[in-house]
Amino acid sequence: MSLALDAAAQDLLFREARTANTFTDEPVTEEQIQAVYDLVKYGPTAYNLTPLRAVLVRSPEARERLVTHMDEGNKAKTGAAPLAVILAADIEFHEETHRLLPFAPGIKDTVFSERPVREQAAQVNGALQAAYFIVGIRAAGLAAGPMTGFDFAGVQKEFLDDDHTPLMVVNIGKPGPDAWFPRLPRLAYDEVVTTV
């Protein structure tokens, strides 16, 4: 069964794309990240909430601060990657719904008036957008190294505020030598999909 997407694109985005653990020193430019955003911003979210926010950790001083919060096994590669990005979800996304969902501005004061509801929606929809972002990094011909192995409270305190919750840190660049671990197994179709 062939898909509409051509095989080279399938390989680029999924089949040959892998979580990179080493990178070359070729820089990742602002223009590349902007091109990624301008593509993946169209990925769907509930109510068009689009709560994802990103902090590009570029300066050596900021990178050093980020590395101190990473788990031991993630420190070296996060310090060495051409770019490290903190992906976070904005819990106060409802302040933008009058622009993002202009036909239903009232959701700010109804569906999303309570902070715990917003925290939940920010997490789930921020995660959807984080996945689109990873696909977009690969679409740019770059390798992504997403990580959740870090001190979430520490990164939030150091780089964000109480209204922005970290989702993951993603190292980005061209893959370097021995960039990949062996591909891990996946569940079979019949283990994941049932029909009623």
Place this chain on the structure above:
Amino acid sequence: MSLALDAAAQDLLFREARTANTFTDEPVTEEQIQAVYDLVKYGPTAYNLTPLRAVLVRSPEARERLVTHMDEGNKAKTGAAPLAVILAADIEFHEETHRLLPFAPGIKDTVFSERPVREQAAQVNGALQAAYFIVGIRAAGLAAGPMTGFDFAGVQKEFLDDDHTPLMVVNIGKPGPDAWFPRLPRLAYDEVVTTV
């Protein structure tokens, strides 16, 4: 700035892809969904947890039961779509980690021994995989209509169990007449991305 992914693929997956609200009656086959899964199963998750599970609601009787749990505005299109899929997250994903992360089977009894930790990880990583799945549906040349407007507890009770939490329902098919609402605005790059 051009991406490595060709422009036609960019359009197919993001720029011209839209959340469909009507569909033709062309069927969506098991082979198509299997091809989608076999592509997007490679999308990365934390610890390779891959907690996403899917229920294809095919029989008219099951579809009718699903429709009763959808919000008013989602009933007609969910009843009429060639295929409706319940995407859910398996909270007991740690039962598979010995296969999925063979070099660290111990995470089952350490990192993920507590159910609230698993609930959180299932939600976030299930959402990542739901996003890959939506991209995959588009890669198959199909339109997706993801929805969170339904009775989550009702759908869980009717189609799942206590260990599987619904993430969204996705209608799938070829877009029909007037399938799209106008494209909603997106936040500008500078509103989403900051640099330190």
